[in-house]
Amino acid sequence: MKADIDEMAEYFSQISFDILDAHRTVVEPGKKQLDTYTAPASGLVFPLRGRARMTFDGVTYEMEPGRVFHAGPRMTLDKEVVGDTEWEFILVHYQVSDSDKHVFPHSSSHYELEPGYNPHISELLKKFHHTSTMSGSLQSLRAKSLFFTIMDEVLTCYGKRRNEDSRELVEQAMEYMNAHYMEPLTMPSLAELYGLSSKQLAYLFQKYAGMSPNAYLIEQRVNHARELLCTTACSVTEVSAYVGYSDPYYFSKLFKKRTGVCPSTLQRCFEKNTG
Structure with missing residues (x-):
């Protein structure tokens, strides 16, 4: 051992x-x-x-x-x-x-x-x-x-x-989330990929990324959602599903909490400014 x-x-x-x-x-x-x-x-x-x-x-x-x-x-x-x-x-x-x-x-x-x-x-x-x-x-x-x-x-x-191995592991987990953010990821399943418990993964993320793995995943999803809302004609429901949230109401609450604006409001403002 x-x-x-x-x-x-x-x-x-x-x-x-x-x-x-x-x-x-x-x-x-x-x-x-x-x-x-x-x-x-x-x-x-x-x-x-x-x-x-x-x-x-x-x-x-x-x-x-x-x-x-x-x-x-x-x-x-x-x-x-x-x-x-x-x-x-x-x-x-x-x-x-x-x-x-x-x-x-x-x-x-x-x-x-x-x-x-x-x-x-x-x-x-x-x-x-x-x-x-x-x-x-x-x-x-x-x-x-x-x-x-x-x-x-x-x-x-x-x-x-x-420490070097742990930092590399966190970087690998971040890359994985960057590539699979649209999938229904859970922290236990993510931790299992690297032979860790959810608690161990959370500890390493906090140590090397300054945030929890769940917070990092939300950040990636919100960033991609913002980009889609501003560059495509997709509806909020479609954007929600694309970034991994099956419930558009939950997605809208989360998006507003993170950005300070509702996704529909952001979309209307962008359409108005580019129309």
Whole structure:
């Protein structure tokens, strides 16, 4: 599943945990292991190159650079290297204190983050791996500090990527409404096209367009109706139907509310001025 950035930031900023180990592993193409289990501790997989397919408790993830994966302890695990190149990754195991396990259940969950490929994260990971293999309290402190820096970078990039994707989704929804405004569109059906709930679509529209999706649709319909009233001989009833409203009385009320003038009045004024 996809992780929520705010929940992840809260989780890693507030839990008490110890980094147990960090392994950098290279696996040959075609290698497969089925019916195994994850470690007794929580783990984060940072792909460096190649591709692999891992299934945690029946849920499959396609692993490749630009993505980060989390798995809880003692989960069923199937794994397979995909393609004809080696699969290289860094696996970090960490242990959450017993008091935090119930407050922050993310330690026992599987999920993915998608920050996108970032050379800076790769360099930080290599430095972190090298530091974590060295003994001593100071080195442990440095390793934990690097881990926080890595997670900060991952979550920051993930947040920017999600914002870009969300903005693009809103732009696509607007284009769809521009092309289908004359059809009987509903917000639930529109949201479903993009795999969202009506509430999620409304939130994204308000964030990136400054209005609700329904308000945007009405704006498009009214603009097209105004153009038709001023450039054609269509009746108000015909214009109403053309822009997606089967009830011309409702259309007239809506049009006047948005423009300050009744559609029939606008039409007469235009005919008078051009007659």
